[in-house]
Amino acid sequence: MSRYILQRLFGLVGVLFGVSIVLFLALHLAPGDPAQLLLGPLVRPDDLARLREELGLDRPLPIQYVTWLGHVLQGDLGRSIASHRPVLIEIVERFQATALLAGASLLISAVVGITVGVLAAINRGGWIDRASMVLALISMSTPSFWLGMVFIIVFSLVLGVLPGSGMISPRGDGGVLDVLAHLILPALTLAAVPTAVISRLTRSSMLEVIGLDYVRTARGKGLTEQRLVIRHVVPNALIGVATLVGIEAGYLLAGAVLVETVFAWPGLGSLLVTSILKRDFPLVQGGVMLIALSYVLINLATDLAYAYLDPRIRYG
Amino acid sequence: MAEIPRQLPADGAASRPVAPIARQIEHAGSRRSLLRQIARDRWMMVGLVIVAVIAALAILAPLLPLPDPDATEPARRLAAPGELGYALGSDQLGRDILSRIVWGGRTSLVIGFVSAGLALVLGGALGLMSGYFGGVVDNLVMRVVDTLMAFPYVLLAILLVAMLGPGLVNAMLAVAIANVSFYARGVRSAVLLTRGQDYVEASRSVGASNFRIIARQILPNVLPTALVAASLNVGWMITETAGLSFIGLGAQPPTADWGTMLADGRAVITVAYHVGTLPGIAILALVIGTNLIGEGLRDALDPRFRG
Numbered sequence: 001m002s003r004y005i006l007q008r009l010f011g012l013v014g015v016l017f018g019v020s021i022v023l024f025l026a027l028h029l030a031p032g033d034p035a036q037l038l039l040g041p042l043v044r045p046d047d048l049a050r051l052r053e054e055l056g057l058d059r060p061l062p063i064q065y066v067t068w069l070g071h072v073l074q075g076d077l078g079r080s081i082a083s084h085r086p087v088l089i090e091i092v093e094r095f096q097a098t099a100l101l102a103g104a105s106l107l108i109s110a111v112v113g114i115t116v117g118v119l120a121a122i123n124r125g126g127w128i129d130r131a132s133m134v135l136a137l138i139s140m141s142t143p144s145f146w147l148g149m150v151f152i153i154v155f156s157l158v159l160g161v162l163p164g165s166g167m168i169s170p171r172g173d174g175g176v177l178d179v180l181a182h183l184i185l186p187a188l189t190l191a192a193v194p195t196a197v198i199s200r201l202t203r204s205s206m207l208e209v210i211g212l213d214y215v216r217t218a219r220g221k222g223l224t225e226q227r228l229v230i231r232h233v234v235p236n237a238l239i240g241v242a243t244l245v246g247i248e249a250g251y252l253l254a255g256a257v258l259v260e261t262v263f264a265w266p267g268l269g270s271l272l273v274t275s276i277l278k279r280d281f282p283l284v285q286g287g288v289m290l291i292a293l294s295y296v297l298i299n300l301a302t303d304l305a306y307a308y309l310d311p312r313i314r315y316g
Numbered sequence: 317m318a319e320i321p322r323q324l325p326a327d328g329a330a331s332r333p334v335a336p337i338a339r340q341i342e343h344a345g346s347r348r349s350l351l352r353q354i355a356r357d358r359w360m361m362v363g364l365v366i367v368a369v370i371a372a373l374a375i376l377a378p379l380l381p382l383p384d385p386d387a388t389e390p391a392r393r394l395a396a397p398g399e400l401g402y403a404l405g406s407d408q409l410g411r412d413i414l415s416r417i418v419w420g421g422r423t424s425l426v427i428g429f430v431s432a433g434l435a436l437v438l439g440g441a442l443g444l445m446s447g448y449f450g451g452v453v454d455n456l457v458m459r460v461v462d463t464l465m466a467f468p469y470v471l472l473a474i475l476l477v478a479m480l481g482p483g484l485v486n487a488m489l490a491v492a493i494a495n496v497s498f499y500a501r502g503v504r505s506a507v508l509l510t511r512g513q514d515y516v517e518a519s520r521s522v523g524a525s526n527f528r529i530i531a532r533q534i535l536p537n538v539l540p541t542a543l544v545a546a547s548l549n550v551g552w553m554i555t556e557t558a559g560l561s562f563i564g565l566g567a568q569p570p571t572a573d574w575g576t577m578l579a580d581g582r583a584v585i586t587v588a589y590h591v592g593t594l595p596g597i598a599i600l601a602l603v604i605g606t607n608l609i610g611e612g613l614r615d616a617l618d619p620r621f622r623g
Contacts, residue, residue, distance in 0.1 A: 018463030030479035141603040143555045146596030254471045258559045276478040
C-alpha cells in the first residue's frame with residue numbers, strides 16, 4: 001500500500017510539472033501583454049520596454065519558465081503584476097473563501113444526496129422515488145449562475161431574509177454568524193448539481209445491492225427491513241458513492257467560479273478570471289497550480305478511501 | 317465511457333474510476349425494435365418534444381413576427397412582461413426579450429451539438445489510436461490526457477478561451493477541448509476491451525489491415541457507448557458555454573445569447589427580475605430536453621445501465 005502511495009505521489013509530481021508547462025505556454029503564447037495592459041495604449045515605447053524588462057518578459061520563454069520554477073520550488077510565487085502584493089498571500093486568502101464555499105456545498109450535497117437516494121431506493125416506484133428523481137433531473141440541468149440569481153431575487157430582494165452578495169456585511173462585525181448567513185445562498189446554489197448527481201448514484205447503487213443474494217439471505221434470516229437496510233445495504237451501496245463525493249469535491253473547488261461571480265464571493269475562481277483577462281501571469285500561475293495541486297491530492301485521497309472502504313480492492 | 321465525470325448522470329460508470337468494467341454492447345434486436353423502444357420511453361418523448369419545439373422556434377426565427385432582437389429603444393427600457401407591447405418585457409436597452417430568447421436559441425443549439433460532436437471526434441480519435449496501437453503513442457497521449465485532467469476543466473476552458481480570445485466560437489472550442497480528455501480515456505478503455513476479443517484476433521490472422529480492423533470491428537463496438545456519452549454531454553456543453561458568456565468570455569454584445577442575457581440580467585437584478593430569470597428558463601428547458609434524450613438513448617443502446 002505504502003509503495004502504491006509513493007508511486008502515486010511521484011506520478012503526481014509529474015502531472016503537476018506537466019500542468020505548469022501547459023499553463024506557462026498557454027499564458028505566454030496567448031496574445032496580450034501584461035505590461036501593455038497595465039500602461040494602456042498611449043504609453044511611450046521605451047517605458048513599455050522598461051516595464052517589460054522589469055517584469056522579466058523580455059527574456060526567452062524557457063528562461064522565464066526555469067526562473068519561475070526555481071522560485072516556486074523555494075516557495076516564492078512572485079508578486080502579482082496588478083496589485084504588487086505577494087501572490088502567495090493573495091491566493092491563499094482567496095483560496096480559503098473558495099474552500100469554505102466548496103466545503104459547505106459538498107457537505108450539503110453529500111448529506112441531502114445520500115438521504116434522498118436511500119429514501120428513493122427503498123421506496124422504489126413510489127411517489128418519493130418518482131418525485132425525487134424528477135427533481136434530481138431538473139436540478140442537474142439547472143445552470144448554477146441562473147439558480148443563484150433566482151435565489152438572490154427570492155431570498156434577498158423579495159423576502160429580504162438572507163444576504164445575496166459578498167462574504168461579510170459592510171457594517172457587520174465579520175463574525176461567524178455573519179459569514180454563515182452570506183454562505184447559505186451560494187453554498188445551496190453550488191450544491192444543486194452535485195446533490196442531484198449523488199442522489200441518483202446512491203439510488204442506483206442501493207438498488208443494485210438490494211438485488212444481491214446476500215441481502216435475500218439476510219432477509220430470509222428474518223432481519224427487520226430497517227436493520228437490513230441500515231446494516232447491510234447502505235454500507236455496501238455507499239462505497240461507490242464515496243468515490244463520487246471525492247470527484248465532486250475536486251470539481252466544486254474549481255467549478256465555483258460562476259457561483260462566486262453571481263454572489264460576489266471573494267473566492268479564488270473569480271480572482272483567476274479577472275487575472276487571466278489582465279494577463280497577471282504570476283498570479284494566474286500560482287492560483288492555477290494551487291487548484292491543480294488540491295485537485296490531484298483530493299483525487300488521490302479518493303482512490304485511497306475507495307481501497308480502504310472496499311477490502312476487495314488492493315493497490316500493491 | 318468510464319470517466320466522463322459530472323456530465324454523465326452518475327448512474328453511469330462515472331463513479332468507478334478504478335478498473336472500468338468490460339462492457340459489451342450487444343447488437344440485440346433490429347433497428348426497428350430500437351425505434352419502438354424509444355417510442356415507448358415517455359420521458360425521452362418529452363425530451364424530444366422540448367428540443368423539437370426549441371429547434372423549430374430557432375430555425376423559424378427569421379420568419380416569425382418578432383421585432384429585431386438587437387433593436388434598442390432606451391425610452392422603453394426594462395418594461396415588465398406584457399407591458400408596452402413586449403410579451404416578455406424588455407431589457408436595459410429596450411430590446412425585446414422574447415425575440416432575443418428565440419434568436420438566442422439558435423446559438424445555444426448549435427453550440428451544444430457542435431461542441432459535443434467536436435469533443436467526441438477529437439477525443440475519440442485520440443482514444444482509438446492510443447488504445448489500438450498502444451506503446452509509445454499510447455504513453456504519449458495518455459500523459460497529455462492525464463495532464464489535462466489535472467486541470468479542473470472549468471478552469472481549463474477559461475484558460476483556453478483567454479488564450480484564444482473571448483468570443484462565441486472560441487468559447488465553444490474551449491469547452492470542447494476541455495472535454496477531449498474524457499472522451500479519449502473512455503474510448504481508449506473501450507478499445508482495449510474490444511481489441512482483445514477473439515474476432516479481432518481472427519481478422520488479424522486472416523490478414524486484415526489495421527484500418528479495416530478499426531473500421532469494421534473496433535469502431536462499431538465503441539461507437540454506441542461514445543455516442544451515448546456525447547448525447548449526455550450536450551446539455552452540459554450548453555450550460556458551460558453559457559457560463560463562459562455569463563462571465564464575459566463567450567458571446568460578445570450585441571449577439572443575442574442566453575448566457576450574455578443572464579449577465580445583463582445580473583446587472584439589473586435589483587430593479588428588474590425578469591431580465592435575468594426568463595432566459596435562464598430557456599436554458600433550463602433545453603438542457604432538461606437534451607438530458608432526457610441522452611438518458612433515453614443510453615437506456616436503448618446501453619442496456620447495462622437500465623435501472
